[in-house]
Amino acid sequence: MISIKGKWYDGHTSAEVPAVCSIYDSGAVTVEHAVDGRRILSLPRFTIKVSPRLADTPRYLHFPDGEKFETQDNLSVDRIVKGFTDARWTPWLHRFESHWRFALIALAVMLVFLWGGFKYGLPLAARIIADRLPPSIVHKAGEQTLGILDKSVLSESELDEAVRSRLQKHFRPVIDVHANETLTVLFRKGGRVGPNAFALPDGTIIFTDEMVRLADNDDELVAVLTHEIGHVVHRHGLRAIIQDSLLGFALLAITGDAAGSSELFLGLPVLLTQLAYSRTFEREADNYALDYLRAHDIPPIHFAHLMRRIEQAASPRSKGSGPKWSGYLSSHPLTAERIQPFEKGAD
Amino acid sequence: MGIYYNVVYQGKILEGFDFEAAKNKLIEKFSLSKEKAEKILRSRHVVLKKTVDEITARKLGLALKQAGLDVTLTKSPVPADFQPMTARSGSKTEPRSDKLAAPPAAAVGRQTDMAASGAAVAQTPATKNLVIPFEFSGNGLEYFKIWLVNTILSILTLGIYSAWAKVRRKKYIYGSARLNGAGFEYLADPVKILKGRLIAFVFLVIYSTLTELFPLISFFFSLGLMAIVPWIVVRALAFNARNSALRNIRFGFSGSIMDSAKAFVLWPMLVPLTLGILAPYAYYRQRKFIVENHSYGSTRFAFTATARDYYRLFLSAFVPLILGLGLVAAAAFALPPLAVLAGLALYLYLFAFYSVKTTNLQFNSSQLAAHRFKASLKIKEYLALVVTNSLATALTLGLFHPWARIRTLRYHLSRLSLVTSGDIDTFIAGEQAQVGSVGEEMSNFFDIDIGF
Numbered sequence: 181m182i183s184i185k186g187k188w189y190d191g192h193t194s195a196e197v198p199a200v201c202s203i204y205d206s207g208a209v210t211v212e213h214a215v216d217g218r219r220i221l222s223l224p225r226f227t228i229k230v231s232p233r234l235a236d237t238p239r240y241l242h243f244p245d246g247e248k249f250e251t252q253d254n255l256s257v258d259r260i261v262k263g264f265t266d267a268r269w270t271p272w273l274h275r276f277e278s279h280w281r282f283a284l285i286a287l288a289v290m291l292v293f294l295w296g297g298f299k300y301g302l303p304l305a306a307r308i309i310a311d312r313l314p315p316s317i318v319h320k321a322g323e324q325t326l327g328i329l330d331k332s333v334l335s336e337s338e339l340d341e342a343v344r345s346r347l348q349k350h351f352r353p354v355i356d357v358h359a360n361e362t363l364t365v366l367f368r369k370g371g372r373v374g375p376n377a378f379a380l381p382d383g384t385i386i387f388t389d390e391m392v393r394l395a396d397n398d399d400e401l402v403a404v405l406t407h408e409i410g411h412v413v414h415r416h417g418l419r420a421i422i423q424d425s426l427l428g429f430a431l432l433a434i435t436g437d438a439a440g441s442s443e444l445f446l447g448l449p450v451l452l453t454q455l456a457y458s459r460t461f462e463r464e465a466d467n468y469a470l471d472y473l474r475a476h477d478i479p480p481i482h483f484a485h486l487m488r489r490i491e492q493a494a495s496p497r498s499k500g501s502g503p504k505w506s507g508y509l510s511s512h513p514l515t516a517e518r519i520q521p522f523e524k525g526a527d
Numbered sequence: 528m529g530i531y532y533n534v535v536y537q538g539k540i541l542e543g544f545d546f547e548a549a550k551n552k553l554i555e556k557f558s559l560s561k562e563k564a565e566k567i568l569r570s571r572h573v574v575l576k577k578t579v580d581e582i583t584a585r586k587l588g589l590a591l592k593q594a595g596l597d598v599t600l601t602k603s604p605v606p607a608d609f610q611p612m613t614a615r616s617g618s619k620t621e622p623r624s625d626k627l628a629a630p631p632a633a634a635v636g637r638q639t640d641m642a643a644s645g646a647a648v649a650q651t652p653a654t655k656n657l658v659i660p661f662e663f664s665g666n667g668l669e670y671f672k673i674w675l676v677n678t679i680l681s682i683l684t685l686g687i688y689s690a691w692a693k694v695r696r697k698k699y700i701y702g703s704a705r706l707n708g709a710g711f712e713y714l715a716d717p718v719k720i721l722k723g724r725l726i727a728f729v730f731l732v733i734y735s736t737l738t739e740l741f742p743l744i745s746f747f748f749s750l751g752l753m754a755i756v757p758w759i760v761v762r763a764l765a766f767n768a769r770n771s772a773l774r775n776i777r778f779g780f781s782g783s784i785m786d787s788a789k790a791f792v793l794w795p796m797l798v799p800l801t802l803g804i805l806a807p808y809a810y811y812r813q814r815k816f817i818v819e820n821h822s823y824g825s826t827r828f829a830f831t832a833t834a835r836d837y838y839r840l841f842l843s844a845f846v847p848l849i850l851g852l853g854l855v856a857a858a859a860f861a862l863p864p865l866a867v868l869a870g871l872a873l874y875l876y877l878f879a880f881y882s883v884k885t886t887n888l889q890f891n892s893s894q895l896a897a898h899r900f901k902a903s904l905k906i907k908e909y910l911a912l913v914v915t916n917s918l919a920t921a922l923t924l925g926l927f928h929p930w931a932r933i934r935t936l937r938y939h940l941s942r943l944s945l946v947t948s949g950d951i952d953t954f955i956a957g958e959q960a961q962v963g964s965v966g967e968e969m970s971n972f973f974d975i976d977i978g979f
Contacts, residue, residue: 193776194773194953221571235699237699277672290678
């Protein structure tokens with residue numbers, strides 16, 4: 181027989197009775213008043229539900245008619261669970277949770293999984309989804325993004341018609357090589373964005389006027405164009421959207437309790453991961469550009485020159501790049517690191 | 528200081544009496560209604576009179592035994608400042624003091640209020656208030672290990688186990704919180720949570736895919752989402768309340784979707800239209816909606832704060848805000864990098880300021896029957912908590928989060944107590960319908976924890 185001291189609640193009112201619950205070897209259960217020994221309830225068979233062990237929180241024995249017996253005597257309740265119930269995995273769970281060795285293993289497994297999942301798993305999933313999205317949706321998405329950009333930051337190009345058609349003509353051979361991508365080159369006044377170029381998911385590539393003016397010769401712009409085509413070929417726009425969303429879902433599914441927190445930087449890991457994804461894409465696009473330029477006998481150094489000038493234009497006082505660690509907080513790899521292979525290509 | 532007794536009936540009728548006879552005696556001698564008499568006789572345990580001196584308890588016990596009820600006297604723990612009630616007849620200052628206390632022969636005519644006070648037969652007479660602090664025994668390390676093991680299982684099962692993980696985490700947190708020695712219990716069914724989670728997850732995936740791919744019409748999506756926010760709020764609160772219990776009595780939430788729409792859509796929408804003037808009012812309406820619709824068993828919570836209290840609270844932040852902005856501006860002038868730090872400090876301070884003030888106001892204005900809550904969070908202490916939590920979370924890339932959660936809860940509960948008026952044994956269970964978990968899972972987007 182196992183006797184446990186605790187408190188009895190009948191489920192009808194919040195009244196509390198000090199009580200003793202006894203479980204006999206036959207499985208019969210009695211509950212008696214702890215002070216005067218009066219019988220409160222007796223069950224011929226073991227028909228109570230026992231809450232699982234969880235650290236040293238109180239245990240709750242739920243009786244068939246809604247009564248509850250609450251106790252702190254975890255050891256005795258564990259013996260009951262062992263003897264009278266067929267709970268198999270909750271005791272194990274408690275063992276895992278209460279030992280440092282298991283916790284450390286769990287931590288290691290988790291870090292490996294998170295690292296592997298975020299570095300390889302999510303990007304792979306995103307690529308698979310991106311490749312399977314119907315072109316019509318991709319096209320619509322690109323159209324709408326352009327619409328928003330035009331409404332918010334970009335405005336109509338102020339470049340001469342002659343300059344624009346000269347560039348389009350100069351870009352023609354590059355675009356013709358990528359016949360199965362629906363590439364279109366557009367020019368817009370960048371305004372706040374400054375000298376820049378970007379690729380939309382549907383193959384639209386936008387050059388800002390500022391970028392065109394900053395270029396010393398048209399081949400520099402071709403170098404940038406190949407970088408942007410790299411983004412299109414690798415479906416970076418779509419993959420970024422899908423990857424960032426998946427990241428959010430994954431974290432939500434894992435933690436599921438971000439609400440009600442009192443910390444400020446809970447979003448930091450997400451942001452760092454997204455930035456890391458972005459830098460990976462930039463490197464992929466750079467590699468694509470480098471390969472293309474080399475294959476078509478365009479000196480890769482053009483790209484390096486233009487990048488240098490963009491950096492100078494952005495922060496004229498800066499001598500080079502910031503400290504190394506700032507790379508983790510940036511959407512692009514450090515310029516010095518990026519242009520190195522392009523400069524090497526000139527040798 | 529003497530010893531005091533409770534007069535307790537535990538469902539046993541004396542030999543020689545049957546149910547009907549005892550019922551009739553109760554009706555006759557104690558002027559109880561038929562329903563009340565039956566209710567008492569059917570209960571397995573009811574405190575008929577609490578914390579009275581020995582003579583009063585014996586007299587009442589005898590009277591009840593004459594009616595056929597096998598009552599017992601139990602020693603009652605007494606607060607230090609407790610003023611005992613005796614059965615002195617004619618004490619007019621405490622009109623409810625001898626509902627059952629005087630022997631029937633002495634004051635037959637004065638016993639009618641026992642019937643009038645309904646189920647509250649066992650309510651303690653006008654005692655002095657007793658302050659019962661909430662206790663929290665949760666431990667950051669312990670919770671971290673639980674979180675870790677269960678999160679691993681969630682990952683290994685591709686998120687399916689996450690419903691069980693959630694229940695386990697919540698059970699730990701609830702079980703670690705105690706009031707007067709009784710633990711809180713989280714009773715949600717993981718399978719139900721899993722279903723809700725799947726629906727919410729699919730909804731979330733569709734929603735965010737559409738808004739990302741079609742930014743121009745995403746406005747309509749968010750409008751659609753806004754339309755279901757009131758429903759989400761109600762269902763989430765109801766699910767959580769319904770699955771929380773203390774002393775084997777469940778909490779409940781009964782807010783209507785219409786009121787929810789007013790509190791969470793209509794008033795917030797009017798805030799920008801009135802240049803923010805309505806912000807404190809909108810916030811007040813939300814708190815009121817949340818508190819007033821909660822219940823413990825069949826007893827509703829009451830909310831006594833007024834819109835004026837919330838305006839005063841929001842306005843009181845004005846001085847620190849202006850001072851802080853001045854400091855930030857000065858810092859920006861002197862040394863720009865310093866301004867970032869100053870801005871962050873100001874933000875943290877305001878965050879702590881509002882969290883503390885709104886929490887205190889909400890709890891200090893909440894009542895359950897005649898019992899009140901007392902919250903006394905301190906801005907300085909909370910600020911230290913938020914700063915250390917934020918730093919540790921940032922430095923560990925989020926791994927500190929479970930720890931931070933326990934620290935925050937422990938602080939909140941260490942500053943929260945229940946001020947009772949009468950005893951807390953008499954709450955009666957309420958009838959509540961089962962609630963699905965879709966709303967609760969969807970509310971993961973929103974921060975709507977009332978924090979019981």
